Amino acid sequence: MLRRVLALALAGAVTAASAAELGAPPGTPDNSYIPDVPEWQELDTPPPPPLRTQGLIPIEVEGSRLTFGVDPASISVGSDSVVRYVVVARSSSGAINAMYEGLRCDGGQVKVYARYTPGQGWVPVTDASWQPLRTGVASTRHSMAIARGGACMERAPNGSAAQIALDLKAPVDRRFLGGGVNR
Missing domain, CATH: 2.40.128 (Lipocalin)
Structure with a gap:
């Protein structure tokens, strides 16, 4: 029983250390931290190219x-x-x-x-x-x-x-x- 508790405690410490290393907030599992992604923005659209009807x-x-x-x-x-x-x-x-x-x-x-x-x-x-x-x-x-x-x-x-x-x-x-x- 003591081994099991120690193993779980060690696993928790490793997870916390990994999360801290990746920049995740303390107490957050490393695989659930996702940094903020900027909202998508469309570029200004270039004008249409000249129409070609050959080589399509x-x-x-x-x-x-x-x-x-x-x-x-x-x-x-x-x-x-x-x-x-x-x-x-x-x-x-x-x-x-x-x-x-x-x-x-x-x-x-x-x-x-x-x-x-x-x-x-x-x-x-x-x-x-x-x-x-x-x-x-x-x-x-x-x-x-x-x-x-x-x-x-x-x-x-x-x-x-x-x-x-x-x-x-x-x-x-x-x-x-x-x-x-x-x-």
Whole structure:
């Protein structure tokens, strides 16, 4: 019995010493102390790049009559962890629309910063706000395909803009760590 009490006391002392070493308040187990994390803030969004309709990375979007492609030159990953890109939508008749979007992988959200329409060019979205990515919702279906296809790796951007472009281009079995061709 005395051994058991001494063992528990020793374990408690080691835990307290470890917690103090890590900067945790006294009496706090070392694995429960989490320092304050500053609230996320979005950077000022750069203006949309010039529209390109050639050399796009095709994006498969189930249930859509449109064909989608991402301009690889437009992909960027900000220090705010937002993946920004231009996606071009083309109808079977050849009509083109484009969106300048941002993805927050950590929150599963998308924001449309600007829309391109022929004759008008880029028009900023005045009430742009973060919208949840939802499976099956037509307005975010292409964004979900981009996030899952290479822009996001779980809840974080998939590395650099170049890495995102590589994985978006790769066959499904070669993206991310599957097959390892892009790592």
